[in-house]
Amino acid sequence: MNPFIRQELDRKTAAFYDRHYSILDWKLLNYSDWFYLGDEHRKKCRFCGRSEGDGATFNNIAHCFPESIGNHFLASYYECDTCNSFFGDTIESDYGNYMNLYHSISQVKGKKKIPDHISNDRKSKITQCSGVPILSVVGNDEEDEKDLNIYDTLHVSINGNHIEYEDVAPTHCPIAVYKCFVKMALSVMPEREMPVFTDTIKWLKETRHSNIFKYKKLLCRYKFIPGYNTTKYPCYWLFKRKGVSQCAIYPLYVFCITYGNFSYVIEVPITSELNHSIKDVPFPPLPFFTESDDYLDLSSTSKISDYKQKVCLTVSGGFKEVQPEELPEAILDKAKIK
Numbered sequence: 637m638n639p640f641i642r643q644e645l646d647r648k649t650a651a652f653y654d655r656h657y658s659i660l661d662w663k664l665l666n667y668s669d670w671f672y673l674g675d676e677h678r679k680k681c682r683f684c685g686r687s688e689g690d691g692a693t694f695n696n697i698a699h700c701f702p703e704s705i706g707n708h709f710l711a712s713y714y715e716c717d718t719c720n721s722f723f724g725d726t727i728e729s730d731y732g733n734y735m736n737l738y739h740s741i742s743q744v745k746g747k748k749k750i751p752d753h754i755s756n757d758r759k760s761k762i763t764q765c766s767g768v769p770i771l772s773v774v775g776n777d778e779e780d781e782k783d784l785n786i787y788d789t790l791h792v793s794i795n796g797n798h799i800e801y802e803d804v805a806p807t808h809c810p811i812a813v814y815k816c817f818v819k820m821a822l823s824v825m826p827e828r829e830m831p832v833f834t835d836t837i838k839w840l841k842e843t844r845h846s847n848i849f850k851y852k853k854l855l856c857r858y859k860f861i862p863g864y865n866t867t868k869y870p871c872y873w874l875f876k877r878k879g880v881s882q883c884a885i886y887p888l889y890v891f892c893i894t895y896g897n898f899s900y901v902i903e904v905p906i907t908s909e910l911n912h913s914i915k916d917v918p919f920p921p922l923p924f925f926t927e928s929d930d931y932l933d934l935s936s937t938s939k940i941s942d943y944k945q946k947v948c949l950t951v952s953g954g955f956k957e958v959q960p961e962e963l964p965e966a967i968l969d970k971a972k973i974k
C-alpha cells in the first residue's frame with residue numbers, strides 16, 4: 637500500500653468547501669478511450685466563437701489539458717483547429733518548459749514519452765531506461781569532464797538517502813504558465829458559466845501578455861505529493877463560490893489540478909473579481925499526504941531564463957556511485973548527454 641495515500645479527506649477543509657463552494661465538475665482521467673466534452677453535432681469554438689458554418693475546422697483532437705501533463709483521453713468538441721494550434725504554440729509551450737524538470741522527474745508521460753530533462757549547461761540529464769529513472773551528471777573534476785558520475789556538482793548534492801537536484805528552468809513566461817492553467821479550467825467549464833469569461837478569453841488570446849487584474853497578483857498555490865506514482869492519473873476539480881456575490885470574501889471560481897508529484901490551485905480570473913485572493917481559501921482536500929503549501933507568483937509578463945527550480949528525492953537504501961564502464965551499454969547510451 638502506498639503510504640502517501642490518505643484513507644480519509646481532511647474533515648475541516650472538506651467542511652469549508654462544502655460550505656462555501658459547489659463542485660461544477662471533477663474527473664479522474666483514468667479512461668481507456670477518448671472522452672469528449674461538448675456536442676459532436678454542434679461544434680462551436682468557445683475561444684473564438686466560430687462554428688463550422690463560419691469556416692472553423694475541428695479536424696484535430698482538442699485536448700482539454702496539454703498532453704504533457706499525462707492527459708491522453710480528455711478532449712472537447714468546442715475548440716477549433718486554429719485556437720488549438722495557437723494555444724499549443726504559445727502558452728502550452730511555456731508551460732512545458734516551466735514543468736520540464738518536474739514532468740521528467742515525476743515520470744509524467746507526455747505526447748510520446750516521459751520527457752528527458754537536460755540542464756541548460758548540458759552537464760546533467762534525467763532520463764528513463766526501462767521505467768527506471770537515471771540521473772547522470774558530468775563530474776566537476778576537469779579530468780573527469782567526459783565521465784558520467786554522480787558527484788556533488790552544480791546540480792546535485794547528496795546527503796544520506798536524500799538527493800537534491802537544482803537547475804535553471806528553460807526559458808518561459810510566467811504569465812503564460814498561469815494562462816495555461818486558466819485555459820485548462822475554461823476547457824472543462826460548463827457551458828452555462830461561459831458568458832462571464834468573455835474578457836478572460838480575450839486576455840487568454842493576447843499575444844502581448846498583460847495582467848488581467850492589472851494590480852492583483854496571479855498566484856498559483858501548490859503542494860508537493862511525495863512518493864512514486866502516488867497520484868497515478870491526472871485529476872481536477874472546478875469549484876464555484878456559493879452565496880451572494882456582494883458579501884463574498886473568496887474567489888468566485890477555483891480550479892485544482894493534480895498530477896505527478898504536485899497539486900496546483902488557481903483562481904480562474906474574471907475582471908470584476910478584484911478583491912479576493914487564492915491565498916484566502918484553504919487548499920482543497922486531497923486524498924494524499926502532502927508536503928509544503930506554498931505559492932508561485934506567475935504575474936510577470938517577461939520571458940525568464942534564470943529561474944531556479946529544485947527537487948529533493950529520497951531513496952531508501954541510499955545511493956551508489958557508478959562509473960560509466962560499470963553500466964550496461966543500453967543505460968550508458970541513455971545516460972549520455974549528447
Ligand SMILES: [Zn+2]
Binds near residue numbers: 718
Ligand atoms: Zn477557435
